[in-house]
Amino acid sequence: MIELENISVTYDNGVRALKDVSLKINDGEFAFVVGESGAGKSTLIKLLIRDVKADDRADEKPVLNVNGFDLIKLRKKDVPLLRRTIGFVFQDYKLIESMNVYDNVAFVLRSIDASARYIRRRVPQVIGLLGLQNKIKCFPNELSGGEQQRVAIARALVNNPQLIIADEPTGNLDPRTSVEIVNMLKQINERGTTVLIVTHEHALVKHMGGRLINIRKGEISFDQYI
DSSP: OOEEEEEEOTTSSSEEEEEEEEEEOTTTTEEEEEOOOTTHHHHHHHHHTSSOOOOOOOOOOEEEEETEEEETTTTTTHHHHHTTTEEEEETTOOOOSSOOOOHHHHHHHHHHTTOHHHHHHHHHHHHHHHTTTTTTTTTTTGHHHHHHHHHHHHHHTTTTTTTTEESSTTTOOOOOHHHHHHHHHHHHTTTEEEEEEEOOOOHHHHHOEEEEEEEETEEEEEEEOO
C-alpha cells in the first residue's frame, strides 16, 4: 500500500515540488498519474523509492508509507530493502546492450544473490508471460521498441515486486503498441501486483479508463475513476 498524508518536497534551490499531498493507493490497485511537465510527477516517483525525502514538518506530522516501510523513519541502509519490493519500468527501457533477453532479466535476480536454480526456473517463466519466449537469445538491438519494453516489464516483474512503477512506459511507442503495453501491465495487475503508470498521454488514459490521479503545480487536483 502507498499512503501519503501532508507530504511536501522542497529542493535545495527553493522549488517546492510537492505541496501537502495526501494520497492512498491500496494493494492491488491500478492507477494512472498524469500532469504537465514540471507538475511534480517525477518528484512523486523519487519520493516513493526514497530518492528524495519529504520535508520535515513541525506543524503537522507527515505520513509516508510504501509497501510496509515507513519512509519518514527509514534508515539509509534499509533503502535497498524497500527498492526490492518495487519494480521499475523506464521510458527508454534501460536494457544492457551487451546482454541478451535472458541475461537482462536474470541480472535483477543475480544482483540480489538469488540461487542459480531459482533463476533458471523464474526467468523463462516471466519471459514467457510477456510473450518473449522466442526472443530469449536476442540482444536489445535485435528487438522492436515494443519488444524492448516488454523485456523491461519482465525485468521489473521477475523479483515478484509488490508494486510496479512505470514511468512514461509508452513514450517511445506508437499508439497500437502503447495499448498493448498497458494491457500487459493490466494483466500483471490482475495477478495481484499494484501498478502505477506515470504518463502525459491523456488520450491513452482516456481510452484505457480506470483511476486517474492528476498532479498540477505540486498538488493533486483530480483523483477519480474515469
